[in-house]
Amino acid sequence: MPEFDLIERLRSRIRERGDVPLGIGDDAALVQPPPGEQLAITTDTLNSGVHFPPETLPADLGWKTLAVNLSDLAAMGAQPRWCTLSLSLPREDAAWLSAFADGFIALADAHGIALVGGDTTRGPLSTSVTAIGSVVPGGALRRDGAQVGDQIWVTGQPGEAAAALALWQAGRLDVTQVAGEPVHERLRQRLLRPSPRVQAGLRLRGLAHACVDISDGLLADLGHVCARSGVGAELSLPALPPISAPLATAPAQLHAWQLGGGDDYELCFTAAPTRHEAIVQALGSAGVAATPIGRIVSGHGIVVRDQAGHPWQPPRQGYQHFVG
Numbered sequence: 001m002p003e004f005d006l007i008e009r010l011r012s013r014i015r016e017r018g019d020v021p022l023g024i025g026d027d028a029a030l031v032q033p034p035p036g037e038q039l040a041i042t043t044d045t046l047n048s049g050v051h052f053p054p055e056t057l058p059a060d061l062g063w064k065t066l067a068v069n070l071s072d073l074a075a076m077g078a079q080p081r082w083c084t085l086s087l088s089l090p091r092e093d094a095a096w097l098s099a100f101a102d103g104f105i106a107l108a109d110a111h112g113i114a115l116v117g118g119d120t121t122r123g124p125l126s127t128s129v130t131a132i133g134s135v136v137p138g139g140a141l142r143r144d145g146a147q148v149g150d151q152i153w154v155t156g157q158p159g160e161a162a163a164a165l166a167l168w169q170a171g172r173l174d175v176t177q178v179a180g181e182p183v184h185e186r187l188r189q190r191l192l193r194p195s196p197r198v199q200a201g202l203r204l205r206g207l208a209h210a211c212v213d214i215s216d217g218l219l220a221d222l223g224h225v226c227a228r229s230g231v232g233a234e235l236s237l238p239a240l241p242p243i244s245a246p247l248a249t250a251p252a253q254l255h256a257w258q259l260g261g262g263d264d265y266e267l268c269f270t271a272a273p274t275r276h277e278a279i280v281q282a283l284g285s286a287g288v289a290a291t292p293i294g295r296i297v298s299g300h301g302i303v304v305r306d307q308a309g310h311p312w313q314p315p316r317q318g319y320q321h322f323v324g
C-alpha cells in the first residue's frame, strides 16, 4: 500500500490556510474555529456494492464521498471548513488513487473545505469522510423547527438519481461512460456527481424553520422533519418538480422516484409562507431552483394528494438497496 505516496500526493495538492495551523502529517490535525461559532460535525461512509456500483470510476467516487457529507453540512446551514478521509482499499493502485484525489479535491476546492487528515487501510473498498462546518449559535437549520402552516419546499428535481439507478439496474446505463442519450447522461451525472446545496443552505439561515437533505427519499427525509418537529405534512403530487426520465416511464414510477428515491442530495425545508419571495430570491442568487410542494399541518405523518385531492399511496418508500 503506497500509503505515504498517497498522503504526500494529497498534501501537495492542498493549499495552506489560516484556519489549519497543522494539517496532514502529524498524529492529529489542529484547526482554528472562528471565534464564537459552533461546529457542525457529520460522517458518512460509502461501501462498494451497497452505496455505489462497484465499477464506479474513482474520480466519481472521490467526488461523491465528499458530496454526501457536504450535503449534510448544507442541510444544517453550516459553512464547510475541514474534513478527514478514511479509505479502505483492496489493493495498491496509484492511478486509482490519483483519480480519486482528482474528484475529491475538485469538489473540496469548489466549497473551500480543507482536507486535514484521515486514515488508509487495506480491506474491501469503502470510503468515509468526516466533515466539519461552522455556524453562529442559533443559526443552524435543524430538523425540529417545522411549524404548522409552513410551506414545504424542495430544491432541484428529487427522483433523478433513482431514475439513474433504475436504468443501471436494468443494464441500460453504463456508469463508467458518457451516455449517448442526453437524458441518460443527465441522470448519470445526477447519480455520480450530486451537487451539495451548500450555498442554498447558507442562504436559508434565518428564512427556513427546518431543513433536511434528501439522501433516503423525500418522504423518508421529510418524515424525519415531521417526527422531530411533532407535526404532519400534506404534499401535492402535481406540485412536485418534474424530473428527467427515460422515455415511456409510467407516471406511477415517476412519482415513486420523486417521493421515494434516494441519493439526490437536494434540500427539503419548511418556512413561513410570508417568506416565499425572499426564499425564491435567496436561492435564485445561489443558482438553485426551489419548488413549494406542500404544507406542514398539525398531527403526524405525511399525506400525498393527487390532482383531484385524493390521497395517493406511494408504491414504495425510502431507501432501496440496489444490490441483493
Ligand code: ADP
Residues within 6 Å of the ligand: 007, 010, 023, 024, 025, 026, 027, 028, 029, 084, 085, 086, 087, 115, 116, 117, 118, 119, 120
Ligand atoms: P497514525 O498512525 O498516527 O494514525 P497515519 O500513519 O495513519 O498516522 O497517518 C499519517 C498522517 O497522514 C496523519 O496526519 C493522517 O491524518 C494522514 N492520513 C492518512 N491517511 C489519509 C487519507 N486517506 N487522507 C488524508 N490524510 C490521511
Ligand code: MG
Residues within 6 Å of the ligand: 118, 119, 120
Ligand atoms: Mg492511522
